[in-house]
Amino acid sequence: MSEPLTKATEFAGHNRISTQALTSVAKVAAAEVLAVHPAAVRVHWSDDGGALALSVSSAMGAPSLNDVRRNPGRVAQGGGSILARATAAKERILVQLERLTGSHVSRVDVRISGLLTSDDGRVL
Template identity: 75%
Template sequence: MVVSEHLTAPTEFAGHNRISTQALTSVAKVAAAEVLAVTPSQVRVVWNDDAGSLALSISAPMGAPSLSEIRRSPGRIAQSGGSILARATAAKAQILEQVEHLSGSALSRVDIRISHLSVRADGRVL
């Protein structure tokens, strides 16, 4: 005769989960790099206190096709996400969503400063 026990895990566990600033910074750098089409090493991240909430400030370049590529293929602007301003505005929401999803932390806002454009001669976004 086989006896089986059905064990259920408690819905709540005692203790705390903490994510270090370094881990949050790494998550934010990778999320921003993916959205802005650059490498994580090009992204600077600063965390700020926003009246008790967590605010993220990012300074990074943005990947973009070259002007000669845009002249050859004007539709490339729409393919890359629109103007620099439109892409930066959309990037805020995308980065906030990704960082919150991956870290479980709630952010009050994301501020982005585009430092320069990172352009490749072959027209590909980095």
């Protein structure tokens, strides 16, 4: 009986992830970070000097203004302002994509197209 191979480099061949699969993973990663349903997320891949660049357009989950008025600390609990959360989302999406797919992503651009609010004390 031969010993099992433990290193991926010991296997011959190629692994490729299709654009459709990358797109699906990107939508789910962005949706999780932005606190929305994946159907609310649009992504577009482009070439960035031979590397993958991702553009995300999505609404973002946020507490309602009534909730913020009742509990001003709610903004900080939710990750800060819309701008702060969108800025942090770029890095979080990039890290999540690279971890899940093994693909190098050069940059992530995020465009917030709206807000989905909730009064129940949590971001959607």
